[in-house]
Amino acid sequence: xxxxxxxxxxxxxxxxxxxxxxxxxxxxxxxxxxxxxxxxxxxxxxxxxxxxxxxxxxxxxxxxxxxxxxxxxxxxxxxxxxxxxxxxxxxxxxxxxxxxxxxxxxxxxxxxxxxxxxxxxxxxxxxxxxxxxxxxxxxxxxxxxxxxxxxxxxxxxxxxxxxxxxxxxxxxxxxxxxxxxxxxxxxxxxxxxxxxxxxxxxxxxxxxxxxxxxxxxxxxxxxxxxxxxxxxxxxxxxxxxxxxxxxxxxxxxxxxxxxxx
Amino acid sequence: xxxxxxxxxxxxxxxxxxxxxxxxxxxxxxxxxxxxxxxxxxxxxxxxxxxxxxxxxxxxxxxxxxxxxxxxxxxxxxxxxxxxxxxxxxxxxxxxxxxxxxxxxxxxxxxxxxxxxxxxxxxxxxxxxxxxxxxxxxxxxxxxxxxxxxxxxxxxxxxxxxxxxxxxxxxxxxxxxxxxxxxxxxxxxxxxxxxxxxxxxxxxxxxxxxxxxxxxxxxxxxxxxxxxxxxxxxxxxxxxxxxxxxxxxxxxxxxxxxxxxxxxxxxxxxxxxxxxxxxxxxxxxxxxxxxxxxxxxxxxxxxxxxxxxxxxxxxxxxxxxxxxxxxxxxxxxxxxxxxxxxxxxxxxxxxxxxxxxxxxxxxxxxxxxxxxxxxxxxxxxxxxxxxxxxxxxxxxxxxxxxxxxxxxxxxxxxx
Numbered sequence: 001x002x003x004x005x006x007x008x009x010x011x012x013x014x015x016x017x018x019x020x021x022x023x024x025x026x027x028x029x030x031x032x033x034x035x036x037x038x039x040x041x042x043x044x045x046x047x048x049x050x051x052x053x054x055x056x057x058x059x060x061x062x063x064x065x066x067x068x069x070x071x072x073x074x075x076x077x078x079x080x081x082x083x084x085x086x087x088x089x090x091x092x093x094x095x096x097x098x099x100x101x102x103x104x105x106x107x108x109x110x111x112x113x114x115x116x117x118x119x120x121x122x123x124x125x126x127x128x129x130x131x132x133x134x135x136x137x138x139x140x141x142x143x144x145x146x147x148x149x150x151x152x153x154x155x156x157x158x159x160x161x162x163x164x165x166x167x168x169x170x171x172x173x174x175x176x177x178x179x180x181x182x183x184x185x186x187x188x189x190x191x192x193x194x195x196x197x198x199x200x201x202x203x204x205x206x207x208x209x210x211x212x213x214x215x216x217x218x219x220x221x222x223x224x225x226x227x228x229x230x231x232x233x234x235x236x237x238x239x240x241x242x243x244x245x246x247x248x249x250x251x252x253x254x255x256x257x258x259x260x261x
Numbered sequence: 262x263x264x265x266x267x268x269x270x271x272x273x274x275x276x277x278x279x280x281x282x283x284x285x286x287x288x289x290x291x292x293x294x295x296x297x298x299x300x301x302x303x304x305x306x307x308x309x310x311x312x313x314x315x316x317x318x319x320x321x322x323x324x325x326x327x328x329x330x331x332x333x334x335x336x337x338x339x340x341x342x343x344x345x346x347x348x349x350x351x352x353x354x355x356x357x358x359x360x361x362x363x364x365x366x367x368x369x370x371x372x373x374x375x376x377x378x379x380x381x382x383x384x385x386x387x388x389x390x391x392x393x394x395x396x397x398x399x400x401x402x403x404x405x406x407x408x409x410x411x412x413x414x415x416x417x418x419x420x421x422x423x424x425x426x427x428x429x430x431x432x433x434x435x436x437x438x439x440x441x442x443x444x445x446x447x448x449x450x451x452x453x454x455x456x457x458x459x460x461x462x463x464x465x466x467x468x469x470x471x472x473x474x475x476x477x478x479x480x481x482x483x484x485x486x487x488x489x490x491x492x493x494x495x496x497x498x499x500x501x502x503x504x505x506x507x508x509x510x511x512x513x514x515x516x517x518x519x520x521x522x523x524x525x526x527x528x529x530x531x532x533x534x535x536x537x538x539x540x541x542x543x544x545x546x547x548x549x550x551x552x553x554x555x556x557x558x559x560x561x562x563x564x565x566x567x568x569x570x571x572x573x574x575x576x577x578x579x580x581x582x583x584x585x586x587x588x589x590x591x592x593x594x595x596x597x598x599x600x601x602x603x604x605x606x607x608x609x610x611x612x613x614x615x616x617x618x619x620x621x622x623x624x625x626x627x628x629x630x631x632x633x634x635x636x637x638x639x640x641x642x643x644x645x646x647x648x649x650x651x652x653x654x655x656x657x658x659x660x661x662x663x664x665x666x667x668x669x670x671x672x673x674x675x676x
Contacts, residue, residue, distance in 0.1 A: 004272075007656030011605045059602055103603025148608030193606050198621035200611060249619050253637065256617070257487040 008103065012063040014149060015188075018140030022184050023069040025136030029180075030076035030127050038072035040081055041113065044088035048097055058101040066188070067092070070110035073133070073184050074227045075117050077126040087116040107238045108192045114231040128226045133180020141187040150191045153200065154207040158186050161211020169215060175224055176215060185230025186214065190237060197241040199248040206244055210237035262467045263453070264484045268612040269472030270650055274416045274561055275525040276579070280423070282519055282532045288356050291334055291538035292569030293320065295349040297387075299396045300673070303330065303349050307338045316363030316383060316514045319352055327400050331384025333516030333537040335361040351569065356536075362513040370509055373441045380505065383514050387572065388501035389442075391493050392482060394669050395644035398495050406445040406486045408496040409436065412452045412469050414476030415560035417523040418576055419532050421499045424519050425457055431506030431515075433458065438505055439497060440464060450481045471615075479647035480615025488642055500575060518575060524561065526554040526579035539570045545579055553582035563649035563662070601628045601659040613650035624651055627664040635668050 026034040045064035052058045071088065079087075091113025096105040118126075144150035159177070166173035176182055190196070190210040197206040210233050218229035295303075303320040306329075313319060313332040320330035336356040344350030365383050369375035380386045381400055389398040398404070411421045425432050436458055440447050446465055451457050453468040460466040467485060469475045478496045488494050497505075500518050507515035516536045522545065523530040529548040541556045557564035559574040570577065604610075606621040614620050618639040626634035627648075645662030652661045 004653045004656055006607060006609070006654055008602060008605055008658060010656065011607065101603055103605050149605075151608060198606060198625070199619045245619075245622065249622060249638065252617060252619060253639075256639070257489065 008059075009062060011149060011193075012061050012066070012102070014147060015144070016062055016065045016069070018143045018149075019066045019069040019188055021136040021139050022073055022133065022180075022188075025133045025180070026069075026073040026076060026129060029129055029133055033078065033127075034072040034076035036081075037075050037079065037084055038068045040084035041071040041088040042068035044085050045092045045109070048089060048092045052097045052101065058097065061102045063102045064092075067096075067108075067110045067113070070108075070184075070188055071113050073129070074110075074114050074181055074231065075126055077124045079117065079121065079124055083117070083121055083124075087113045087120065090116045103194055105194055106242065107235060108189050108195045111189050111195075111231055111234050111238065114227070115235050118228050118231060126227045128182075128224075129180025129184070131178045131180065134178050134183045135180075137180065137183045137187055144187070144191070149193055150187065151193070151196070151203050151207075154191055154196055154203040155187065157204045157207025158190055158211040158214075161208040162186075162215055163211075165212045165215035169219065171215070171219060171224075173215075176218065176226070179224060179226040182214060182218070182224070182226035182230050185227070185234060186210070189230065189234045192238075195238045195241070197244050197248075199245050199252075202241065202244040202248045205248075206237050206241050209240060210234055213237060262465055262485075264467060264469050264475075264481070266469070266471030266473075266475035266480060266615045269414075269474050269615070270609060270612045270654070271472050272416050272562060272650075272653065274523075274578075276523050276527050276530045277417055278419070278521045278523040278530040278532055280420065280532065282534055284534045286533050286535050286539075286544065287358060288334060288536045288539055289543050290339065290353060290355050290540040291336075291536050292354070292540065293330060293333075293349075293352045293538050294567065294569055294571060295344055295351060296565070296567070297572035298349065299394075300670075301325075301328075301397060305341050305349070305352065309338050309340050311338050312336070312357075313338060313354060314361050314363040315516055316365065318382075318384060319354075320349065325400055327381045328386060328397070329381060329384050330387060331514065333514075335359055353569075364512050365508065365514075367509055367512045370438070376438055376441050379508070383508055385501070385505055385508060385514065388497050388505065389495050390497070390573075391495050392479075392644065393488065393493070393641040394673050398493075402493060404443050404445065404495040405488060405492040406494045407439055407443050407447045408478050408481050408485075408494060409439060409447065409449045409499065409502055410476070410478050410481070410496060411457055411499040411502075412450055412476040413575065414452075414471075414473045415563070415576065416473075417521050417530070417578065418476075418560060419519055419521045420452075422452065422454065422457070425499055425503070428503050428506075431503045431510060432499070433506065434509050435502035435504070435506030436464070438509055439502065442495070446486065448481060448485055450476075450478070450485075452476075474613065474615030474647070474650065477615060477647055479643045482642045483616030483618065483639065487639070494642075498573070498575070518570075520570065520574070521576045522548070522579070523576070524557075524579040526550055526552075526581050535570060537570065537572060541568060541570060541577055544570075545577060549579060550581075555580045555582045560646075560649075562653050563646040601664065604628065604655040604659060607654070609654050610651060613654055614647065620651070624648075624655075624661060627661055627668060628659050630664065630667060632668050632671050635665075636672065640665060640668060641672070 095109035095112030213233035322328035558567040648661040
């Protein structure tokens with residue numbers, strides 16, 4: 001009784017369930033390429049989880065499935081299997097396992113995988129999902145919001161960031177948010193509970209930062225490139241999260257009763 | 262004054278106690294537990310078989326010979342159990358049912374030092390606990406502030422207000438006594454409503470509004486008087502305060518406490534008047550529903566499985582014992598390979614602490630045993646009970662209370 005139901009594995013399955021509609025939408029929209037990306041990523045993730053279980057006794061976690069889904073949605077391009085395996089290995093090991101596994105990582109392993117793919121193989125085009133994919137993201141996002149896995153402050157700040165920057169750049173915010181890949185990234189990558197800011201005020205800053213960067217990185221010659229922009233924006237925002245947290249904590253501690261009269 | 266905990270968490274639990282108080286409990290056996298002593302090492306002053314009165318000292322602290330622990334009821338010492346590292350595990354007394362209480366001379370208790378001497382002699386001193394570290398207060402020190410906890414927001418806890426009103430004289434007497442112990446402020450923390458006492462420059466009546474962590478003394482300390490470096494604050498709960506008032510008024514100790522007997526495993530959840538250290542099996546046994554049960558001394562989240570009622574517990578929670586789960590070595594290896602497993606921050610985790618401390622960074626520091634970071638983030642004024650909600654919300658994989666105690670032990674050794 002002393003432990004509630006929100007076990008680590010419960011949360012992982014919950015996130016997997018939330019990503020499921022979007023993953024199905026991606027497979028329906030992008031075809032076999034999305035499925036292949038998911039399968040290769042999942043294989044790499046499971047392999048590395050077992051390696052770290054064996055060598056460092058780190059518990060395996062079903063979150064690998066959600067990571068694979070995210071890579072499938074955002075990297076459904078014409079990548080070779082070895083390219084996928086290499087990128088996924090980089091993402092899983094350096095993004096997650098080396099810090100002690102899911103829960104101690106500072107960036108999302110899917111973000112690390114995707115950033116590696118985009119930088120190492122920039123010539124491979126990546127399809128951007130349209131409004132149907134965006135609609136498929138919505139039920140999962142609502143589910144995570146209701147269960148408190150996704151912070152509503154973070155999501156709201158992201159949306160405000162996107163809208164404010166779009167307004168300042170004289171672009172349509174709707175064009176960004178109706179692009180399935182961008183919305184998927186905002187909800188499941190930028191809103192990742194582990195890699196995002198750990199303090200309540202910090203989440204407002206980090207969410208706004210991710211939203212602003214998404215719009216700034218996305219527009220090229222009148223075309224919005226969702227997948228690359230959302231991955232880079234999330235990567236930068238996650239890397240700033242510890243700095244934001246440190247500032248928030250310093251301000252909080254200063255507001256307490258001073259240690260000396 | 263008023264503090265409001267806006268974000269709290271209520272744990273749903275069946276079997277809420279009725280508000281009537283059952284005073285017909287005949288205690289058969291009571292136990293003083295080593296778990297309630299913290300790091301103190303005690304030596305027994307009695308032998309098994311020896312008769313004792315209520316108020317006879319039975320244990321003495323080795324480092325502080327003034328600090329005595331007294332028998333709550335008259336009877337005969339049944340056994341003295343020694344636990345790990347030759348510490349006292351339990352001292353069990355078989356009650357004779359005659360309730361003979363030793364008389365104390367209360368005439369000297371009008372000044373601070375006379376009062377201290379009386380509380381120590383009558384075994385009432387351990388009611389006062391000190392933070393940081395959540396230990397029995399050191400007898401020869403003075404606190405920077407005293408917190409009187411007259412609110413309990415744990416699920417199924419007895420409502421303090423009617424119990425205090427019923428014994429208003431003893432409560433007032435105890436409150437006046439506690440004011441002698443410190444030159445600093447005395448905070449009377451109560452549920453919102455008419456003040457339980459009139460405040461003045463020293464006595465500050467504080468309304469604590471909000472759901473669960475609002476009633477924990479850790480919340481009050483963090484909001485009202487965060488101890489500075491080297492400062493110590495004491496706290497005492499309302500029933501112990503009434504018992505001190507009773508001692509001062511009558512010269513005899515009051516070993517009885519009003520305890521909520523509740524939980525889904527209890528057929529007749531109610532309040533009972535039980536002695537300190539009551540035998541929980543005798544207390545619960547007749548009213549337990551069928552099936553295997555867990556009897557917790559204390560509230561559902563922060564309580565511990567115990568044979569006797571803990572010194573500081575005002576609740577007994579009876580839960581159904583979950584059937585043993587079928588396990589497989591491979592699944593176990595995959596699931597719980599390394600402890601503590603990392604936890605996943607969710608929104609409900611933010612609601613588990615009543616203070617403004619950043620919850621997730623604090624829990625991360627505690628779970629990896631980062632003493633320095635945990636101290637900076639405000640773990641010093643916390644105790645195990647303050648982190649019980651966080652343990653619950655993260656699925657019980659990591660016992661943050663125990664991690665906190667490990668950090669506090671480290672700091673205590675350094676200090």
